[in-house]
Amino acid sequence: MSCFLNGPQQYALAAVFALFILIPLLKAFAQRVERRFAAALIFANAPRIHLIRRDRVAWRKPQAAERFIETLRQLGFQDAGSYEVQGQPGLLLQALVKVDESVHGLVCERPRFGTWVELSTRYEDGTRFTYTTKNRGIFLNPLPSHQIVRGNEDNAQALYDRLLRDRPRKFAKPVSAAEFAEFYERAYTEYQDWVSVRGGYSEEEIKAALAASGKRLSAGLVGIAREVLARRAALGLELVLRARYGVLTGLSAEQVESALDRLAFIHDRLTLDDVVETINQWVSPDAQVSAAEPLHAAPRLAFAALNERLVEGRRFRKLCAMCEPVAADVYEAPGIRH
Numbered sequence: 171m172s173c174f175l176n177g178p179q180q181y182a183l184a185a186v187f188a189l190f191i192l193i194p195l196l197k198a199f200a201q202r203v204e205r206r207f208a209a210a211l212i213f214a215n216a217p218r219i220h221l222i223r224r225d226r227v228a229w230r231k232p233q234a235a236e237r238f239i240e241t242l243r244q245l246g247f248q249d250a251g252s253y254e255v256q257g258q259p260g261l262l263l264q265a266l267v268k269v270d271e272s273v274h275g276l277v278c279e280r281p282r283f284g285t286w287v288e289l290s291t292r293y294e295d296g297t298r299f300t301y302t303t304k305n306r307g308i309f310l311n312p313l314p315s316h317q318i319v320r321g322n323e324d325n326a327q328a329l330y331d332r333l334l335r336d337r338p339r340k341f342a343k344p345v346s347a348a349e350f351a352e353f354y355e356r357a358y359t360e361y362q363d364w365v366s367v368r369g370g371y372s373e374e375e376i377k378a379a380l381a382a383s384g385k386r387l388s389a390g391l392v393g394i395a396r397e398v399l400a401r402r403a404a405l406g407l408e409l410v411l412r413a414r415y416g417v418l419t420g421l422s423a424e425q426v427e428s429a430l431d432r433l434a435f436i437h438d439r440l441t442l443d444d445v446v447e448t449i450n451q452w453v454s455p456d457a458q459v460s461a462a463e464p465l466h467a468a469p470r471l472a473f474a475a476l477n478e479r480l481v482e483g484r485r486f487r488k489l490c491a492m493c494e495p496v497a498a499d500v501y502e503a504p505g506i507r508h
Contacts, residue, residue, distance in 0.1 A: 216257030
């Protein structure tokens with residue numbers, strides 16, 4: 171019997187070795203793809219943005235952007251400004267308005283998302299209706315008051331005709347060129363605050379958004395995405411609470427801002443580590459508290475208990491309890507940050 175492998179045996183052995191090599195590589199590739207989808211899902215946007223007006227913006231693909239812009243101008247849209255967006259990295263905007271038809275438009279470009287156009291109508295009852303050609307990225311739930319339809323049209327003319335045909339028939343409230351930047355920033359803030367108050371998105375909502383975009387993630391990565399979005403929502407909630415505190419106290423935004431260095435907003439969406447960190451940044455090193463100590467599971471109760479352990483005169487002073495948008499306690503810190 172020959173001790174050498176014949177041709178078919180050699181091919182079989184080579185196939186086995188190939189599988190041992192290829193399977194780990196394929197798994198690693200699949201994991202990288204999933205991570206990219208997860209990164210797209212939790213693509214970082216600031217809780218607040220600011221539009222920076224430019225004489226013109228440097229489009230990465232000027233032909234695609236200019237095609238949309240020229241079509242809208244031929245339809246009678248007027249220029250409402252070119253913008254870069256502080257808080258949304260890489261996003262470029264060209265705003266246009268057609269006041270007589272109560273339509274405002276955006277030509278947008280952003281890395282990983284390409285170039286797209288959005289046409290919208292705002293209504294007197296606070297609702298909005300939008301058609302968009304954006305077909306990249308993960309589309310999480312919009313505000314309940316904002317209906318977004320993703321059209322298949324590849325040109326602004328078809329999108330405009332479809333918007334006029336399909337939008338709700340009720341009293342519209344046009345957006346003028348002069349107010350566009352303020353309107354856009356306010357609408358963005360409204361959406362981010364809504365997400366923060368609701369605590370982010372459920373795993374079911376994330377899965378539905380992925381499915382609608384033709385994408386999938388493993389259960390583990392969906393869970394991670396949910397946790398990251400929930401964490402971001404909890405941090406954004408403080409901005410909402412600050413604004414609400416200003417309303418309750420009658421303080422102006424500037425007065426609230428100046429008082430923030432002494433205020434702590436404690437709510438039950440914080441983690442116990444957040445509670446401990448909040449206290450320790452205000453107390454001296456010899457009075458630091460620890461999460462290892464027995465604590466209430468509820469962060470508000472845990473904060474109150476830890477505060478009681480502080481030396482009198484170095485405790486936080488409770489100013490008020492808020493019921494909206496979530497239950498929260500507002501404390502004044504005992505001194506200066508360490």
